[in-house]
Amino acid sequence: MRLNDRRRELAKAMETQGLWPADSPWVRRAILDTVPRHLFVPDQLWTWNGHNQYVPVDRGRDQDAWADLVYAGPEDSAIIQIIDGLPSSSLSCVAVVADMLDSLILEPGQRILEVGTGAGWNAGLLASRAGAGLVTSVEVDADLAAAAGQRLAAAGLDVAVHAGDGNAGWPAGAPYDGVIATYAVDEIPWAWIEQTRPGGRLVIPWGRLGHVALTVADDGKSATGWVQGLGMFMPSRGVDQGLEHHAIRGDGPPDRTVHVDRGLRALADVNLLFALRVSHPDIRITTTDTKEGLTVRLHDGVSSWATAVIDQAGTTAAYEGGPRQLLAEADAGRRHWQERGSPELWDFGMTVTPDGQSVWSGAADAGPYMP
Numbered sequence: 001m002r003l004n005d006r007r008r009e010l011a012k013a014m015e016t017q018g019l020w021p022a023d024s025p026w027v028r029r030a031i032l033d034t035v036p037r038h039l040f041v042p043d044q045l046w047t048w049n050g051h052n053q054y055v056p057v058d059r060g061r062d063q064d065a066w067a068d069l070v071y072a073g074p075e076d077s078a079i080i081q082i083i084d085g086l087p088s089s090s091l092s093c094v095a096v097v098a099d100m101l102d103s104l105i106l107e108p109g110q111r112i113l114e115v116g117t118g119a120g121w122n123a124g125l126l127a128s129r130a131g132a133g134l135v136t137s138v139e140v141d142a143d144l145a146a147a148a149g150q151r152l153a154a155a156g157l158d159v160a161v162h163a164g165d166g167n168a169g170w171p172a173g174a175p176y177d178g179v180i181a182t183y184a185v186d187e188i189p190w191a192w193i194e195q196t197r198p199g200g201r202l203v204i205p206w207g208r209l210g211h212v213a214l215t216v217a218d219d220g221k222s223a224t225g226w227v228q229g230l231g232m233f234m235p236s237r238g239v240d241q242g243l244e245h246h247a248i249r250g251d252g253p254p255d256r257t258v259h260v261d262r263g264l265r266a267l268a269d270v271n272l273l274f275a276l277r278v279s280h281p282d283i284r285i286t287t288t289d290t291k292e293g294l295t296v297r298l299h300d301g302v303s304s305w306a307t308a309v310i311d312q313a314g315t316t317a318a319y320e321g322g323p324r325q326l327l328a329e330a331d332a333g334r335r336h337w338q339e340r341g342s343p344e345l346w347d348f349g350m351t352v353t354p355d356g357q358s359v360w361s362g363a364a365d366a367g368p369y370m371p
Contacts, residue, residue, distance in 0.1 A: 271344045
């Protein structure tokens with residue numbers, strides 16, 4: 001009963017917030033009815049305890065708490081694996097799953113490559129649209145791949161699941177009509193584009209903050225497209241995720257007090273946050289806006305951190321630690337963004353060739369968006 005209640009609440013929240021894709025009505029049907037999320041969730045999930053670690057939530061011990069994690073809010077993922085104290089696999093939040101499936105523009109009969117099988121839920125959604133035997137999914141973790149294959153088979157979904165390096169794609173099944181990734185990469189692997197037919201589409205989480213949709217050129221020598229939306233994704237397996245803000249901050253006093261002006265409040269703008277992801281990719285920024293004011297936390301994952309609090313009166317308290325002056329770097333990125341006309345998230349695009357990739361704003365021939 002709890003599962004059904006939470007499922008209805010999630011569907012209503014998606015509806016209220018306008019998150020169901022209007023151009024892909026099949027996505028809503030698949031998520032709510034054809035391929036229900038809970039069929040692909042293991043009996044043990046993980047949740048942050050609010051202090052210093054992730055703790056398990058077992059279905060057998062607390063089914064209600066487990067159900068709450070399975071069908072949490074539209075923006076909440078469900079963590080299914082922890083390695084070395086950090087999340088290493090999850091079911092992505094429903095809002096982003098729906099947005100990415102919509103961005104793929106998937107039609108029945110198309111051959112699709114998914115990289116990052118995880119629990120198998122996204123592969124099942126793809127197969128419910130594409131058809132039997134048309135989805136290939138690659139997962140680097142052999143245990144996850146085996147479990148996902150079993151869940152898909154139990155749900156009556158014909159998906160070929162392989163254990164392997166997703167960054168290499170799966171050339172034996174190429175060419176594909178589309179490719180979708182469920183983990184973030186900083187550099188788009190050329191193998192994914194090479195294995196996609198001319199005119200085919202790729203939907204890929206880029207970095208830690210957004211996903212892009214690329215179309216392969218007619219000659220197959222490049223792929224170009226636009227940013228589609230925001231979303232936080234785990235990096236590919238083996239990538240050092242770095243330290244979190246609290247670990248770098250520690251318990252000691254800050255190294256220095258920093259003067260910042262009210263322009264720092266612009267960091268609450270998601271468009272600026274994405275622009276800073278492009279111009280300053282190693283700075284990680286989180287903001288919390290409450291009735292008391294805006295709190296901004298920055299860190300580089302290594303040794304530098306900053307925290308600033310702007311109250312409703314505009315008074316700012318800002319502190320830093322480590323060798324870098326992160327608030328000054330972020331402010332330089334803000335000024336560059338404003339000088340470029342304050343482009344929105346959807347004004348950014350990417351072009352990928354065998355020689356590398358370029359992120360631009362406005363048009364591909366405008367040149368790279370860099371300070």
